[in-house]
């Protein structure tokens with residue numbers, strides 16, 4: 001076989017600095033999965049152009065390989081450093097934006113994050129999700145509706161937040177009670193929901209691994225602005241994965257994972273002289289399910 005033989009329909013020769021993209025992509029065979037071939041051809045083109053643009057040194061290539069190796073090595077069942085890398089590079093939010101284009105008044109999506117746990121107990125409307133007694137209590141209330149404002153019955157609202165110390169229950173097993181600051185609520189015919197939680201606090205994403213080191217090297221802080229997570233699912237509607245953010249938080253404009261959208265910044269009102277210290281009202285508007293092709 002010579003270096004100029006044709007493979008996969010493209011002319012491939014010996015690899016040179018100038019023909020690198022065509023040479024690598026030309027190796028793809030005629031029986032390759034078309035979507036995989038398309039995605040990989042683009043990835044190779046962008047990767048090679050990146051290497052060319054920065055004139056990557058041999059030392060930098062080794063640092064990159066070591067970084068990716070450590071990123072894989074720190075991953076466990078509980079910790080997904082590659083997703084954290086995707087989050088901090090804005091890739092997760094870009095994929096989310098492309099796949100969840102919403103038109104007003106539909107509620108916007110945002111990043112899912114690693115701290116959701118499936119199987120949380122269903123609670124009664126108005127119940128408290130705060131099991132450790134820490135933090136400033138807050139009533140969360142609103143409606144789940146369709147685009148016309150019609151209430152959606154039977155919507156499952158999964159909520160989760162950090163505790164007053166800035167940790168999710170799964171980050172502190174044995175310290176926080178299981179299901180602390182989590183709950184599932186199911187709407188009735190009025191589409192309304194309400195529960196008592198705490199006014200969330202801002203917290204750093206896990207920054208003791210390679211991603212944290214990358215952020216430090218870029219002079220970036222690891223904080224997320226205070227937020228309450230929601231996943232709302234209802235028959236006949238698109239799944240909504242979102243947060244509400246606490247207005248006024250000092251990290252709103254520098255979220256480590258780029259999750260903030262203006263429409264998701266919610267009012268938090270101080271209630272004077274009442275048992276519950278804060279109130280936050282927010283309505284969720286769901287898009288109809290996509291037609292199956």
Ligand code: BEZ
Nearest residue numbers: 087112113114115205257
């Ligand atoms: C979160 O909000 O729970 C989260 C999102 C992305 C990365 C880390 C944490």
Ligand code: FE
Nearest residue numbers: 113115227229
């Ligand atoms: Fe979070």
